[in-house]
Every structure is written in C-alpha cells, then in structure tokens.
Amino acid sequence: MALKARQILTLLSEWPHRGVGSDEEMEAREMLMAHLTGEIGVEVAEEGFFTPRSYLPFFWAIALSQCFFIAFSGYGSLVMAAGGLMVLISHMRFFDWRVTRPIWLLARTTTANLVAKKGAGRRLIILMAHIDSAPASFAYRPEQVPHFKTSVYLSTGIISLGFLVPLASLSGLDVPWFIKAPIILLTIAQVVMASLDFWRFGYTPGANDNLTGVAAATEVASRLWAKMPEGAEVRLVITTAEEAGMLGAQHYWEQHHEELKARDTHVLNFDTVGFGQLSFVLESGGFTPVYYDGALPHAAHALTKLNKRFAGVKEAKHHVGDFDSVWFCRDGISSLTIAAYDENGMMPYIHTMEDRAEHLDLDVMDEAVAFGEAIIRTLPKR
Numbered sequence: 368m369a370l371k372a373r374q375i376l377t378l379l380s381e382w383p384h385r386g387v388g389s390d391e392e393m394e395a396r397e398m399l400m401a402h403l404t405g406e407i408g409v410e411v412a413e414e415g416f417f418t419p420r421s422y423l424p425f426f427w428a429i430a431l432s433q434c435f436f437i438a439f440s441g442y443g444s445l446v447m448a449a450g451g452l453m454v455l456i457s458h459m460r461f462f463d464w465r466v467t468r469p470i471w472l473l474a475r476t477t478t479a480n481l482v483a484k485k486g487a488g489r490r491l492i493i494l495m496a497h498i499d500s501a502p503a504s505f506a507y508r509p510e511q512v513p514h515f516k517t518s519v520y521l522s523t524g525i526i527s528l529g530f531l532v533p534l535a536s537l538s539g540l541d542v543p544w545f546i547k548a549p550i551i552l553l554t555i556a557q558v559v560m561a562s563l564d565f566w567r568f569g570y571t572p573g574a575n576d577n578l579t580g581v582a583a584a585t586e587v588a589s590r591l592w593a594k595m596p597e598g599a600e601v602r603l604v605i606t607t608a609e610e611a612g613m614l615g616a617q618h619y620w621e622q623h624h625e626e627l628k629a630r631d632t633h634v635l636n637f638d639t640v641g642f643g644q645l646s647f648v649l650e651s652g653g654f655t656p657v658y659y660d661g662a663l664p665h666a667a668h669a670l671t672k673l674n675k676r677f678a679g680v681k682e683a684k685h686h687v688g689d690f691d692s693v694w695f696c697r698d699g700i701s702s703l704t705i706a707a708y709d710e711n712g713m714m715p716y717i718h719t720m721e722d723r724a725e726h727l728d729l730d731v732m733d734e735a736v737a738f739g740e741a742i743i744r745t746l747p748k749r
Contacts, residue, residue, distance in 0.1 A: 369586060369589040369590045369592075369593050370402060370403075370406070370585055370586055370589040371586055372579075372582035372583050372585065372586040372732055372733065372736050373582070373729060373732075373733075375399065375402070375581065375582040375585050375586070376574075376578050376579065376582040376724070376727075376729070376732070378398055378399075378402070379395050379398065379399065379498075379578050379581065379582070380574065380578060380724050381395075381398075382394060382395050383572060384500045384569065384570035384571060384572055384573060385498055385499050385500045385570070385573060386420065386421070386499065386500060386502070386569070386570035387418055387419075387420050387421060387476060387478055387499045387607055387608050387610065387611055388418065388420050388476030388477060388478045389420075389570070392478065392498065392499055392500075392607060393478075395498060396413075396479065396481055396498060396605070396607070399481060399498070399581070399585070399605065400413070400481060400483075403481075403483045403585075403603070406483070406485070406589060406592055407592075408485050408592070409483050409484065409485045409592055410483065410484050410485070411481070411482070411483045412481075412482050412483075413479040413480070413481055413482070414479055414480045414482055414618075414619065414622065415477060415478070415479040416474075416477075416478065416479070416480075416608075416614075416615075416618045417471075417474035417475065417476065417477060417478075418474050418476055418478055418607075418608040418611055418614050418615070418618075419470065419473040419474055419475070419476065419608075419611045419612075419614075420475075420476050420611065421501075421502045421565070421610055421611050422461075422470075422502075422610065422611050422612050423502060423561065423562050423565060424473045425461065425467075425469070425470045425473055425611075425612065426558050426561055426562070427558055427562075428469070428473060429454055429457065429458050429526060429558075430526075430554050430555060430557070430558040432450065432451075432454045432529065433451060433454055433455075433526055433528065433529025433530075433554055434529070434551045434554050434555065435450075436448075436450050436451040436454070436529045436530070436532070436533050437451075437528065437529055437532045437533070437542075437547050437550055437551055437554075438547065438551060440532045440533040440535075440536040440541075440542065440547070441536050441541055444533050444534075444536040444537035445537055447533035447536070448530060448533035448534045448536075448537050450533075451529040451530030451531075451532075451533050451534075452530045454526070454529055454530075455523075455526055455527050455529065455530045457469045457470075458522075458523065458526045459523060459654060461612060462519050462523065462653045462654065463652070463653040463654040463655055464613065464651075464652065464653050464657070464688075464689040464693050465697075466617065466694075467612065470611075470612055470614070471614075478499075478607045478608060478615070479607065480604060480605065480606050480607060480615050480618070480619050481498070481603075481604070481605040482602065482603070482604050482605075483588065483602070483603040484600060484601065484602040484603070485592045485595065485600070485601055486592075486595050486596075486599055486600040486601050487600055488597075488598035488599045488600055489598065489630055489631050490596070490598055490599040490600070490630065490631040490632075490633070491599070491600050491602065491626075491627070491630040491631065491632045491633070492591070492596065492599055492600065492601045492602065492633050492635070492743055492746075493602045493603075493604050493632065493633065493634045493635065494584040494585075494587050494588045494591075494601070494602070494603050494604070494635055494637070494739070495584060495603075495604045495605075495606060495616065495634055495635065495636040495637070495691055495692070496577055496580035496581045496583070496584040496585075496605060496606070496636065496637045496638065496691075497577050497580065497581075497605070497606045497607060497608075497609030497610075497613075497615060497616070497638070497691055498577070498578075498581050498605050498606070498607055499573070499577075499607045499608060499609055499610050499611075499615075500570050500571050500572065500573025500576070500577075500610065500722075501570065501571050501573060501576060501610040501717065501718040501722075502564075502565040502569070502570055502571070502610065502718070503564035503565050503567070503568040503569065503570070503571050503718065503719060503720055504561070504564055504565070504718040504719070505560050505561065505563050505564045506518060506561065506718075507687075507717060507718030507719055508564075508719060509715070509719075512687060512713055513711075513713075515686070515687045515688075516686065516687075519653070521557075522557055525550075525553055525554055525557055526554070528550050528554070529554070532547065532550065564719075568720050571717075571718060571719060571720055571722045572720070572722050572723050572724075573722055574641065574722050574723050574724045574726065574727055575639050575640075575641040575642055575714070575716060575717060575722050575726065575727060576638070576639045576714065576717040576718065576722055577609070577637075577638055577639055578641075578724075579637075579639065579640045579641035579727065579731075579732045579735075580636075580637035580638045580639060580640055581605055581637075582732060583637045583640050583705075583732055583735045583736045583739060584603060584605070584635075584636075584637045584739070585603060585605075586736045587635075587637075587736055587739040587740050587743070588601060588602075588603035590736075590740050591740065591743060596743065596744065596746075597748070598748075604619060606619060606691055609691055613689065613690070613691050613693065613694070615691070616691035616692075616694055616695075617694050620694040620695060620698065624698070627695070627698075627700055628698070628700070632695075632700050632701065633662060633663050633700075633701040633702070633743070633746065634663075634692055634695045634700060634701070634702040634703075635663060635702075635703055635705070635739055635742060635743065636690055636691050636692040636702065636703065636704040636705070637704070637705050637706075637735060637739065638690050638691070638704055638705075638706050639706050639707060639714050639717060640705060640706060640707050640731060640732050640735035641707065641726075641727040641728060641729070641731055641732050642707055642709065642714070642715060642716075642726065642727060642728050642731060643707040643708045643709040643710075643714070643715070643728075643731065644679070644681055644707060644708055644709070644710075645679070645680045645681075645705070645707050645731055645734050645735055645738060646680060646681045646682065646683035646705070646706055646707060646708055647664065647667040647668075647680065647681075647682060647683065647703055647704070647705050647706075647738075648683045648684070648685045648690065648703070648704045648705075648706055649664060649682050649683065649684065650684040650685070651684070651685040651689045651690060651693065651704075652689065652693075653689065657689070657693055657696055657697065658696075659692075659696055659702065659703055659704075661701040661702070662701045662746055662747065663701050663702060663703035663742060663746070664703050666742045666743075666745040666746050666747075667680075667703060667705075667738075667742050668682070669745065670738070670741055670742060670745055674741065676737070677737075677738055677741065680734075680738055683706065683708060683712070684712075685704075685706070686712060686713075687713070687714075690704040690706075691704075692704045703742070705735050705738060705739055707731050707735070
C-alpha cells in the first residue's frame with residue numbers, strides 16, 4: 368500500500384514549524400524516516416552537513432561588512448574597495464541563485480538531508496522536496512510580494528555603495544562623514560527590515576511551503592517503488608536548508624555530482640503545491656534567467672497536450688526566489704519543479720505566519736502527485 372500524501376501532510380503538521388537545525392525539524396524528519404522504513408526494499412539514510420539557520424546571518428554579514436568598508440574607506444582605500452567588491456559579488460551571486468561560498472562560512476548548525484532509494488540501473492529518478500520552513504519575512508507580506516524584484520535591485524544598489532565609496536576614496540574623492548553616515552544607516556535599516564518579522568514571529572508553519580511538496584514527493588516515490596520503472600533507481604531526496612539559500616540541495620548536488628552526471632539522471636522537484644493552479648516551471652532565476660529544458664519539461668508539456676486529465680496544468684515563470692532544482696538545471700541535468708500559483712502568478716501566504724493547513728487545497732496536492740508520477744512514467748526509454 369503506497370504512502371499517501373494526505374497522511375504524510377497530517378503527520379508532519381504536528382510540529383508548529385521545521386526551522387533549519389531545530390528540534391522540530393529533526394523530529395519531523397525522523398517521523399518521515401520511520402514511515403519510509405516500512406517500504407519494502409527501500410534503503411533509508413541521512414546525509415548530514417553544517418548550515419546557517421536561515422539566510423539572515425548572510426544578510427547581516429553582507430551589510431556589516433559593507434558598513435565597515437564605507438566607514439574606513441579613507442584608510443587603505445584599495446583594500447576597502449577590494450573587500451567591498453568581493454562582498455557585492457557575493458550578494459549578487461546569492462540573489463542570482465548561484466553557488467556563494469561565503470555563506471558556508473556561517474554554517475554553525477547541524478542538519479541532514481533524508482535519502483530513501485530502491486532499484487538499480489543506469490537511469491536515476493530523483494523525487495525532491497525541502498522539509499524546512501521559512502523564517503517569517505516582511506518581503507513576503509501580501510502587499511510587498513509584487514515589489515520583490517524591485518526591492519532586490521534597490522538592496523543591490525545600497526550594497527554596491529560598500530564598493531563605490533572606497534573606490535571614490537581610491538580615486539582621490541574622499542566621501543565626507545555626513546554622506547557616509549546616512550549610507551551606513553540605510554544599509555543597516557534594510558537588513559533590519561528583512562529580519563523584523565523573524566524577530567517577531569520566528570519560523571513559519573510552512574504548510575504549503577513546503578509540507579505539501581514533501582507529501583507529494585513521498586507519495587510519488589512510494590507509487591514508483593510499488594511498480595518500479597524498468598532499469599531505474601528511484602530515489603526520494605528530502606532536502607533541508609532551502610530557506611537558507613537552497614543549501615541542502617546544493618550540498619546534495621556537490622556530494623553526488625559525479626554520480627549524477629555519469630547516469631541518466633532526472634530530478635523532479637515539488638515545491639508549494641497546495642493552493643492555486645498546478646504548474647510546471649520553465650523559467651526562474653534572479654539577475655539572469657534559468658531555463659528548464661530536457662526530458663522532464665518535454666514530458667510534462669506532452670502530458671498537458673495529450674492527456675485530458677492534465678489539460679489544466681500550466682507552464683509557469685517563477686518571479687520570486689528560486690527552487691532546489693536550480694543547481695541541477697544549471698549543471699545540464701534533466702530537472703523540473705512542479706508548483707502552484709494563484710491568478711496573479713503568486714504563492715499566497717508563504718513565508719508568513721498564515722502559511723497554515725487551513726489555507727490548503729488538498730486536491731491541488733493530489734493532482735501534483737498524479738502529474739508527477741505521470742511525468743516519470745512518460746519519460747522516453749533509452
């Protein structure tokens with residue numbers, strides 16, 4: 368009997384949140400592991416790593432570093448300008464959803480990805496979803512979400528002053544303190560705004576983002592394990608630290624890179640599939656776009672055209688943040704994310720304390736399960 372998404376959702380909803388590295392996250396993961404060990408022939412393991420508890424320590428490190436370089440721009444201007452440039456590049460890489468090494472310097476918390484697998488063969492099918500819940504965020508309040516990209520660009524402009532002010536000093540145009548002081552205050556103010564809701568509320572319940580994805584990915588994996596695709600291994604990878612910068616998926620990709628590239632690998636990610644119009648994402652990205660192409664997107668597209676049941680599933684462009692699948696897509700690995708959006712192309716309630724179970728439409732989650740399984744079974748044989 369396959370595990371059911373609704374059952375998994377109910378079990379994991381017992382915890383008020385699943386913040387990265389928290390007891391709640393560990394207990395929820397252990398509960399899921401206990402149920403996966405009952406699957407016949409399935410190997411279950413954890414892959415531990417160190418991580419920051421959210422993206423906020425990185426934001427604070429970026430802001431305080433730039434304040435330092437601005438404040439002491441008149442002393443060793445070349446060193447200050449070089450430091451400001453490196454910090455600016457790190458900021459831009461983070462918001463372009465690329466590997467940003469400095470964030471790992473802030474890793475102080477132990478956590479783990481959960482991996483369950485069955486089967487063997489050259490083809491590797493990975494069902495992925497992140498279990499951690501997000502810090503409450505001012506930027507995701509309903510009135511702020513439409514301006515998310517604008518706020519990122521404004522933030523980048525402010526952070527760039529940590530390079531431009533020392534550069535001006537290096538050029539002989541020393542910036543006076545009556546200009547430096549407001550810049551430093553503005554730099555601190557923006558990171559205070561980013562932290563404000565987390566200080567007030569902590570981690571969100573994360574029902575839609577992303578208990579629905581974990582539940583859907585688990586049921587799809589269970590269905591496939593019950594009737595295995597020929598010549599394939601089916602692997603369920605429940606990541607964490609997605610809300611710290613998709614670090615759990617990045618860690619998994621880096622640790623398994625050689626294997627993933629050597630095999631016929633397909634990564635199907637489920638993220639926020641509990642409300643709105645079920646969709647598959649063909650474009651995401653920050654400053655530069657990420658385009659999803661290959662076997663999984665092609666199979667999803669074919670299903671919506673050839674199978675009447677999935678005619679209502681839409682192609683989507685993701686506008687806010689990104690998904691765990693980004694590492695695999697950029698590496699040329701067949702990958703795709705299934706998500707759901709409202710009529711405005713947004714994901715309501717996420718990263719807020721309103722992301723609770725009562726706001727879910729479980730029929731959308733069930734549709735994500737059926738669509739995900741159908742995509743995998745539609746993949747052409749090689």
